Amino acid sequence: MGTGTAGTAEGGGRERPIVIVGASLGGAKAAEALRAAGHQGGIVLIGEEHERPYERPPLSKGYLLGTTPREKIYVHPPQWYGENDITLRLGTSVVAIDPAGHTVTLADDGQVAYAKLLLTTGSVPRRLPVPGEEQDGVLYLRRAEDSERIKAVLRPGARIAVIGAGWIGLEVAAAARAAGAEVTVLEAAELPLLRVLGREVAQVFADLHRDHGVDLRFGVQVTELTGTGGTVSGVRLGDGTTVAADAVVVGIGISPATGLAAAAGLEVDNGVKTDQHLRTSDPDVYAAGDAANAFHPLFGKHIRVEHWANAVNQPQTAARAMLGQPDAVYDRVPYFFSDQYDLGMEYVGYVEPGGYDRVVFRGDPATREFIALWLADGRVLAGMNVNVWDVTDPIRELIVSKRVVAADRLADPNVPFGDA
């Protein structure tokens, strides 16, 4: 059973396949979900990277630390694609979409016809807009080879400057300290992760890194990367001082990869805009993962989520929607995790910067074994468990219920979340 009509480009004469652009976590999960949902027609998974789909979280954790071997990062074993009749085209960029003709154009000029198209094009690191950024030793982290380049400079005594105290910057700082490097983290805001976590919880991460010997500098502006002979040697700051560095790792956020969608006339606004079925402004084109700015029924607005769980789960909804199942709606509460030193955490929920009026702690944040809950108008918007496990489900239920809770009961470890 296919979903399409006869093809005109590659594969002419056969039913048109479902084509997925972006062969990473989201793309591979979509292919898996299509087969799980019973789709027997063609599936073509196209990706510009040369590696088969792999997971990125280890790139700033176990793979960077050297504790997770290469074979553990892949989404599926190599034979899985053949066994599931998925045409995997690696090292292949899609350069254009023709929504009217239902084709995508490849960099080598070939075309692939589609019945339905899924964009899982992900995101790309933001470049640091200062002079000297193009020098050797200035490193970004998105791909496996980026992680390998960073790993190569994390040596005992090496001076590593990390620009940006977001999740990537902090995880790299932790890996660099584990390797014995001297680490300076430079951040424009007053605390790490301030926009995501707010002041109360951001402080926990500042203390964590200071306790592990990281030189944290907040409220600084990077004006230039200095160097000699094309190799970086330091970071110049707005106050005229320079932080000497053997390598600079930049983690200042990502931008959704929307160029293809925009050029094809699809609606784009902070990602490829979709409805709750993950369908874009073209009825035969869908988007999922980091690239998608999807309408979320629980929050009543479009949100774009740059996390692993979203790239695992959204493709399942998109797959079912592409197969014509009208009840395929994406309404999961966002979830993510991080590991730094001996701190492991999970976060569930969604809070816009400054969008809460109170943080309730269950446990003492100074012990780094606690749960934080962000509230607005007495309702729980999000929760984060730090070195405490198996609480995500009840916290998620509180968020979804949108009911007003008693803050003192929420803080009491003897009261189940459901009774708070």
Ligand SMILES: Cc1cc2nc3c(=O)[nH]c(=O)nc-3n(C[C@H](O)[C@H](O)[C@H](O)COP(=O)(O)OP(=O)(O)OC[C@H]3O[C@@H](n4cnc5c(N)ncnc54)[C@H](O)[C@@H]3O)c2cc1C
């Ligand atoms: C170092 C690192 C650590 C992370 N750690 C965590 C974590 O701890 N917890 C967490 O929740 N999340 C984490 N994330 C985020 C998580 O990895 C992403 O949310 C997830 O990878 C998104 O998957 P995706 O498939 O949507 O996009 P991506 O993983 O970005 O993949 C998109 C793919 O599409 C390809 N592509 C783009 N355009 C084209 C084109 N025109 N033609 C062909 N191919 C194209 C790209 O090359 C890429 O391979 C981390 C990310 C990074 C980089």
